[in-house]
Amino acid sequence: MRYALPISDGRVSPHFGHCEQFALIDVDEATRKIVTKELVIPPDHQPGVFPAWLAEEGANIIIAGGMGIRAQNLFSENRIEVIVGAVGDDPEVLVLAHLDGTLATGDNVCDH
Numbered sequence: 863m864r865y866a867l868p869i870s871d872g873r874v875s876p877h878f879g880h881c882e883q884f885a886l887i888d889v890d891e892a893t894r895k896i897v898t899k900e901l902v903i904p905p906d907h908q909p910g911v912f913p914a915w916l917a918e919e920g921a922n923i924i925i926a927g928g929m930g931i932r933a934q935n936l937f938s939e940n941r942i943e944v945i946v947g948a949v950g951d952d953p954e955v956l957v958l959a960h961l962d963g964t965l966a967t968g969d970n971v972c973d974h
Contacts, residue, residue: 863889865960866921866942867953869901874953876927879907885953886919894961896954909933913940925956925965 865888867874868881875881881904888898902919905911913933916924917940924937925945934944947967950956959965 863891863922864920865889865953865957866916866919866924867948867956868924868926869953873951874925874927874948874956878912878924878926878929879933884916884919886921887953887957889957889961894958896957899954910936913937913942916940917942923960925953925960 864886867885867887868878869875869883869885870881883901884904886900886902887896889895890897905915909932913936916937921942923943923945925948927946927948929944929946934946937944945960945965945967948956949966949968956965
């Protein structure tokens, strides 16, 4: 399973479309442990680019602080589960919390 999380200034970005990098985190589903983590620079942001690109990168789930409904729909069309309202700085901590069923989410910080 591969998670994608938007990163800005070394922290999970509240707005995925304005991130500097994406953390791509591979997880062993059987052991629920992180296997690999890499930071990648995304292509230029334009509507629809990130969902298609992350699908090509093999992402199954995206965890973000905020994301507009159009982007959420595009991720769903690319068979990527969307989790918004994530609160926290460390992408690995968020992924492990999701695996444990303890991921805290708040309001979607994006309103477009």
